Amino acid sequence: KFVSGLLLAGSWMPVAVVVNDYVGSVMAIEGRSMRPAFNETDGARSWVLVRKLWVLDSLRNRDVVVLRSPQNPEAVVVKRIVATEGEEVRTRGTYPKPLTVVPKGHVWVEGDNIHSVDSNTYGPVPTGLILGKVSYVLHP
Amino acid sequence: SLKVNAIIVLIYSHFVEIGNTEGMSMLPTIIDGEFVVLDKTVSQRTNTLRLGDCVVAIKPSNHKEAVCKRITGMPDDYVLKDPRYPLEGYVKVPKGHCWLTGDNLPASKDSRHTGPVPLALIKGRVTHA
Numbered sequence: 115k116f117v118s119g120l121l122l123a124g125s126w127m128p129v130a131v132v133v134n135d136y137v138g139s140v141m142a143i144e145g146r147s148m149r150p151a152f153n154e155t156d157g158a159r160s161w162v163l164v165r166k167l168w169v170l171d172s173l174r175n176r177d178v179v180v181l182r183s184p185q186n187p188e189a190v191v192v193k194r195i196v197a198t199e200g201e202e203v204r205t206r207g208t209y210p211k212p213l214t215v216v217p218k219g220h221v222w223v224e225g226d227n228i229h230s231v232d233s234n235t236y237g238p239v240p241t242g243l244i245l246g247k248v249s250y251v252l253h254p
Numbered sequence: 255s256l257k258v259n260a261i262i263v264l265i266y267s268h269f270v271e272i273g274n275t276e277g278m279s280m281l282p283t284i285i286d287g288e289f290v291v292l293d294k295t296v297s298q299r300t301n302t303l304r305l306g307d308c309v310v311a312i313k314p315s316n317h318k319e320a321v322c323k324r325i326t327g328m329p330d331d332y333v334l335k336d337p338r339y340p341l342e343g344y345v346k347v348p349k350g351h352c353w354l355t356g357d358n359l360p361a362s363k364d365s366r367h368t369g370p371v372p373l374a375l376i377k378g379r380v381t382h383a
Contacts, residue, residue, distance in 0.1 A: 128260035135267065170317055182374035185350040187300035219315035236348075242312035242375050 138165045140252065141180060143192050147225030147232070151178070152192070152251075161253040166246035173198060173221060173241065178248040181223070184236045190245065193223035193232050209234045269294055271378060273310065275322050279356030279364070283308065284322060284383050292378030300373045303352070305331075308380040311354060311371055320377065323364050327353025329373075336366045345370070352376070 133139075143152045143160045152160040164180050173179070175195055183189040197203045202215050203222045216222050220238035224230060233239060271292045278286050292310055296302055303309070305328050313319045327333035327347040335342040338359060347353050351370035356362025365371060 125257055128264045129257055132260045132263050136263075182372070183350065184372040184374070185348075187350055187372065187374035187376075217315065219313065219317060236350075240312070240314035240317065240372065240375060242314065242317035243372060244317075 137167045147227050147230035148192055149227040151226050162248045163250040164246040165249040169247045170241055179244050180246045181244045193225055195221050196224045197222040205234055207234045279358050279362035280322055281358040283357045288383055290380045291382040293381050294378045296379045297377050309376045310378045312375045323354035323356050325352050326355045
């Protein structure tokens, strides 16, 4: 009877994974690139709800997005969209040009904090790398 | 039923997909309109991608479209900007990116025109054509 209960729970796994991949999931944010919005204190971790369904058609400035890093395909990072395609960006820090236009199909992302590796380092990011949008902070 | 549909979606997105191709950029390897079998697991295991792999990647300029090309440069490789014009010089492939070109160079729009592509945009590797 326990085994049949386990199998029943297990049979819901594919549904859970599909929901996780396509609708939304709970994720933890670590690191300081998004202070003070997330993780104000050292070692703090924020738990957020990330929405994935149809986000790519409704990306706006000020959205906080979760994306695969252009520098490391295995890593997932959290940044804020600062400019969308066609907009002009005044770059900060290490970018070779002081002013640049975001190409079609890309967005310019930056961490809220200056200690951030973001588009100022790796340039505009293709929207195909975006996994979801942070829609709700669960904790703290 | 919901569960069966979920299993099918999962298999298609994570494991294997049979895709339709169009265009002549991969001749003679892949013919216009040919079906390909894709190993989708490489999307999560990008460290298994190798130079020379034929892959399907999301277009950097449009996330709704995908292209089928070959990896002709891995991170930190130096590649000729265009082998047909060697005097144009080399490009160093940045970390996390790859250089994609079609096998049919005269008929392919690829990294030689649009630059290196982030490895994370690769969604599958062609195993059969």
